Amino acid sequence: MSKSTELLPMEFLWEFIRIIIVALFGVVYYEHIISPEILLWGVAFGLYALIKTGIKGLVRKRKIGTPLFFTVAVVLSLVCKEYLVGIVALLFILIAEYISIISVTFARSSIEKLQDTLPSAVVVKHKGQKRKVSIIDLRAGDIVLLKTGETVPVDGEIVGGGGAINEAAITGDSACKIKTSGAKVYAGTFMNAGSLDIEATKVGSDTIFSRVHALVSDAESKQLPIKNLTDRIAVWLGPAILICVGVVYVMTRDIQLVISLLILGSPAQLGLGIGVVKIAAISRALREGILFKGGNFLEELARVDTFVFDKAGTLTVGKPRVSRLQIVDSKFSEEQLIRLAAAADSGCDHPIAKAILSYAGERAIAYPPASDFYVVKGRGVAARVDEQAVLIGNRSFMNDKSVSGFLATVNSTETAIFIAINYKLAGIFYVSDAIRDGASELIKLLNDIGIERVIMLTGDNPETARFVSRQIGISEHRANLLPGDKVSIIHELQESGAIVAMVGDSLHDAAALKNANVGISIGAIEMQAAMEGAGVVLMKDKLQGVFKAITISKRSINTIYQNMIVCVALLHIVGILLVLMKIVGPMEAAAVHLLAVALVCLNSIKLLRMKVS
Numbered sequence: 001m002s003k004s005t006e007l008l009p010m011e012f013l014w015e016f017i018r019i020i021i022v023a024l025f026g027v028v029y030y031e032h033i034i035s036p037e038i039l040l041w042g043v044a045f046g047l048y049a050l051i052k053t054g055i056k057g058l059v060r061k062r063k064i065g066t067p068l069f070f071t072v073a074v075v076l077s078l079v080c081k082e083y084l085v086g087i088v089a090l091l092f093i094l095i096a097e098y099i100s101i102i103s104v105t106f107a108r109s110s111i112e113k114l115q116d117t118l119p120s121a122v123v124v125k126h127k128g129q130k131r132k133v134s135i136i137d138l139r140a141g142d143i144v145l146l147k148t149g150e151t152v153p154v155d156g157e158i159v160g161g162g163g164a165i166n167e168a169a170i171t172g173d174s175a176c177k178i179k180t181s182g183a184k185v186y187a188g189t190f191m192n193a194g195s196l197d198i199e200a201t202k203v204g205s206d207t208i209f210s211r212v213h214a215l216v217s218d219a220e221s222k223q224l225p226i227k228n229l230t231d232r233i234a235v236w237l238g239p240a241i242l243i244c245v246g247v248v249y250v251m252t253r254d255i256q257l258v259i260s261l262l263i264l265g266s267p268a269q270l271g272l273g274i275g276v277v278k279i280a281a282i283s284r285a286l287r288e289g290i291l292f293k294g295g296n297f298l299e300e301l302a303r304v305d306t307f308v309f310d311k312a313g314t315l316t317v318g319k320p321r322v323s324r325l326q327i328v329d330s331k332f333s334e335e336q337l338i339r340l341a342a343a344a345d346s347g348c349d350h351p352i353a354k355a356i357l358s359y360a361g362e363r364a365i366a367y368p369p370a371s372d373f374y375v376v377k378g379r380g381v382a383a384r385v386d387e388q389a390v391l392i393g394n395r396s397f398m399n400d401k402s403v404s405g406f407l408a409t410v411n412s413t414e415t416a417i418f419i420a421i422n423y424k425l426a427g428i429f430y431v432s433d434a435i436r437d438g439a440s441e442l443i444k445l446l447n448d449i450g451i452e453r454v455i456m457l458t459g460d461n462p463e464t465a466r467f468v469s470r471q472i473g474i475s476e477h478r479a480n481l482l483p484g485d486k487v488s489i490i491h492e493l494q495e496s497g498a499i500v501a502m503v504g505d506s507l508h509d510a511a512a513l514k515n516a517n518v519g520i521s522i523g524a525i526e527m528q529a530a531m532e533g534a535g536v537v538l539m540k541d542k543l544q545g546v547f548k549a550i551t552i553s554k555r556s557i558n559t560i561y562q563n564m565i566v567c568v569a570l571l572h573i574v575g576i577l578l579v580l581m582k583i584v585g586p587m588e589a590a591a592v593h594l595l596a597v598a599l600v601c602l603n604s605i606k607l608l609r610m611k612v613s
């Protein structure tokens, strides 16, 4: 695992040839066709690769890695004229290195398969004329023409035609979506049938597809904390083991023993397989439309014991609707209130503002422009409309503004949005938002796997919060929160020792997502802002992704532990004991090493095919 960097196809072939040549040298030496002096050339040729990576590790990471242990072992065998031992051990070691490189490359190739699908040239309509354009020359605003069987090259909007689109490349969901004029399409998705005219809105590196690609490359380069730990252990243990081996030599003068110990004793093998696990897991997750932005999140998510959910847009669909309007001040008609409310909320893109605007739209109520407009986050909006002061928002907002004419209690499972005209309460809009599919199933699953606490956080009022959390089966909730409060709650939980995952929509929960141990954002394909603050991004707009992400992370960490057990148990404990009992010599030690590497790699690669639902 010392060479974690990817090999080019040529280098691959070259390393393979190296193994064959070393093997041939071994065979002809065994058959007494060549002399030991000539065999040395073969050994040098094979050792070159090991020494190179060994020295690189020593210089760059200041660690005495496995390659150096092996190099010393092989050189010692030669010095003691154990030529056959030297070449066979070298051969096994090279094969083991090769297997581990192949595993990394194999795991990564399935990521690339998902990503390298963009066409190089596309047909563009320009002033009524069609011409073929290289994808590099595409600009926003270009009209791209697409036929059945082609991959969408840009993010854009359909302006003509229609078709069945497979978005698996981004969301992992291979069910076809029928899309027609006005719908959004994304680079990397595939058109199964139809023909489309797409107006490009984002091209090149700005598309979601390219940004996912960039984030994945970045994620691959971030090590798991557990790997940092094993590396740190290796730095100290390496020299210590070398000294022990030296002592064994001084005491026993048994060079065979020393060589075997060197082959099995390298502490760097503790980290064997972690790199493959990381890449296989990232790749497997990507196929489900789950983006781990680094190995650290993969590891951290497996340890999470407390889940915090945002309500609006996360546990609920995030598309609230006004269900009714209650008039409080009979001076106003329904139409007047809707008109004033829509005017005041017209400058706001909060989902509740949008709900009030579409309520007005459905009734074909036109509204005048507003002035002196301002938003109080998590509370409401204020504006002047037709020379009147209009306030729309929750109860705290009305209290802050000393609004009079308040009803004693407003008990409803729906969210009450108050409208005050000239600081006097005039009416109440009742707004409700459907609960997302799979919300209560998810909470049940979290309970089943022993997540200790699940908490719902919301800026909404306590009545609605209680109603929604009960419906979903969440026992704990906090209401009336401002965006900053969500961050403080996460900090409090962390201070009490919890490892917190926050699931949110990241539009207004960005700070909370960043501050949690793992921020999970949902629905990135619709809302690109969702890709920023979180550590785990669910491209698919579905809550099931949360559980899938946990499953992948737990499985990966278990695999890492299994790998460690194989390494420690097989190599360090059983192997070294057998060596000390003189049952196992250097050649067998190298074979045991090869076996361990093969087991670990197979075990890790298995993650590519794990079932997650």
Ligand SMILES: Nc1ncnc2c1ncn2[C@@H]1O[C@H](COP(=O)(O)OP(=O)(O)OP(=O)(O)O)[C@@H](O)[C@H]1O
Residues within 6 Å of the ligand: 310, 311, 312, 313, 345, 348, 350, 352, 353, 377, 378, 379, 380, 381, 392, 393, 394, 395, 415, 416, 417, 457, 458, 459, 460, 461, 481, 482, 483, 508
């Ligand atoms: N533009 C607005 N128009 C009317 N009411 C608003 C507006 N903005 C906020 N509010 C009120 O403030 C409350 C809290 O808003 P906030 O944006 O913090 O939470 P939310 O996104 O609705 O819910 P959650 O915190 O669960 O995501 C809303 O429930 C609503 O009552």
Ligand SMILES: [Zn+2]
Residues within 6 Å of the ligand: 310, 311, 312, 313, 505, 508, 509
């Ligand atoms: Zn929210």
